[in-house]
Amino acid sequence: MKNVQKLKRANKSLPFFFKDEFKVSFTIIFVSIILLITTFTFDVVPPILNRGIQPATFPKALLILIIIMTFVIYYLSKKNPWKVEKKLPRSFFLTLLSFIIFIIISKTLDFFLAISALSIFVSYCWGEKRFFYLVLVGIIFPVIVFVFFETILGLRFPPGIITNIYYS
């Protein structure tokens, strides 16, 4: 309880644009406005085909609702500030980075290789240094999953340097 009060006090001392409340509300409103503008590019249906409302009307109404409610939470946060979250540790950013690495490898080299690389990278970054366990999570387990999906579910994985060897 004391910690929460301390964190709330810490949040109060920050300039408004550094506060989580502002950053989160601003992001939601900013994205919603962009999407709202996008809805104006949707095709308009001639009245004879239009059933009830135009296809853009419903998403527009939702986005306006989201913007209004976001203003409300921001207003309420002035009275009752959110607690400041702890700084994210290095392991979080490394895991996030591994997602990006996964996307790059799966797009350019190989889907299976990407799973394998991510598994080893994440396991290592989270503190696993033993070789056997890295091989287990990075090679043995993905191979089991790959074979399971391939044989039981009849899945064909996207082409890549390793999957091409397997399929050939």
Place this chain on the structure above:
Amino acid sequence: MDNLFLMLAPIFSSKLLLVLFFGTLFGLILGVLPGLGPTTGGALILPFTMTLDPLSAIVLLTSIYCAGTYGGAITAVLINTPGTPAAAATCLDGYPLAQKGEAGRALGMATVSSTVGGIFSVIILVFFAPILAQLAYEFGQPEYFALAIFGLTMLASIGEGSPIKNLIAGAFGILISTVGKDFMTSIDRFTFGINELTEGIGFIPVVVGLFAMSEMLTQSTLINQVFNRIALKAIKLPSIEDYKKTWKTILRSSGIGSFIGVLPAEGGTVASLIGYSEAKRFSKNPEEFGKGSIEGIAGAEAANNAATGGAMVPTLALGIPGSATTAVILTGLIIHGVRPGPDLFREQPDFLYGIFGAMLIANILFFIFGFFGAKIFARITLVPNKILWPMIFAVSVCGTYSLNQSIIDVWIMLFFGVLGFFMRRYGFSVVPVIIGLILGELVEGTLRQSLVIFDGNWLMFLTRPIALTFFILSLIALAFPLIRSKKNKKSL
């Protein structure tokens, strides 16, 4: 008695019993592992269910649901970390009792009260789901629209966290459902020229992303967390004295859990908290709560398991999910071509009896597994996260890819994983997003069809008594958090 045989008949095939056996076992393992649980586990298993027939698939998901909800108690008692959010209230007394050297007694009470709560709720499900489905025959498009709105407002009202944040998340979920070709006019919406998006965003990438991947990111922030494990010698059946002390609490919490479960919201978590606080209120020894009260464990566990059957009532009768896990089960029903609602009760009674029977047997099975295997299941928590989560990642990615064999789905999953992490970090529950996504088509479709019926006159909604009732209930649901917070301030 005839009804009982009718209920169990479809389940007594070797294949379904095998599915039930593995589903319960898998559910228990998922429930024991903090961060996984029946919702994430159900989402992970969804793609695999495509190899099964619809009944086997739903039996698998429901058995995971029942057993996973109970499994959370094992971790709550032994390492003071709820395996599932629904077991959070169990930690309050389960762990202190385990610290006193009575872990076996605490788990025994958790197992018995979970089983009683679970079976009680299946009975509620068997009786109330057909009645609700019968009522739903009276529903037209405007009534379904009002019902979906009521479901979303209830979620905001009694779900976890801030009601307005829940509403924003729900609206965002509905917004996601509008991506792709408009189902009435075939006009592209939010596709940004990406062909793969014209079919819309699938349930599975969103569900796996919001639950499994966001949890992986959460776990990445907790890698230095140390658990104090309490050794479990053997699980013990509660004594006669314990039964005398708790039977009223178990029955009361079973009722509370079933009722909360029926309401479209976050089911078990809320039910266990209310079950726990009511157990404390009615107890002759409220001062023992928080220090290892056996009534506290019974109150929380009976309620969270009772919510499972309750949450299946609106899911099957109306197609409105009663909790996060039933949202996953509903997704399973939809991808197998089964549309829940009154017609399901008329056209496929065997299918429904199969589900009821599976839930009943799952409750008995987890009692047996829990009683004889709790010690082994407790050891599962020893699997380090640095091994477990990369494996879950591999399964998530392959599972998500397998559905449409689309790499875009995998990227969508990762996007929602990151989004889900930040949503949780800033107090937005991810459950309303899923429920919004599932209800999105229903909300928009029924609204637009109603407007066609009403010739564009919105006020005509108010001339339909059932729809009007749901709108009034929605307003009450929205006002409820305000009243509650004012009441809390007064009592302070």
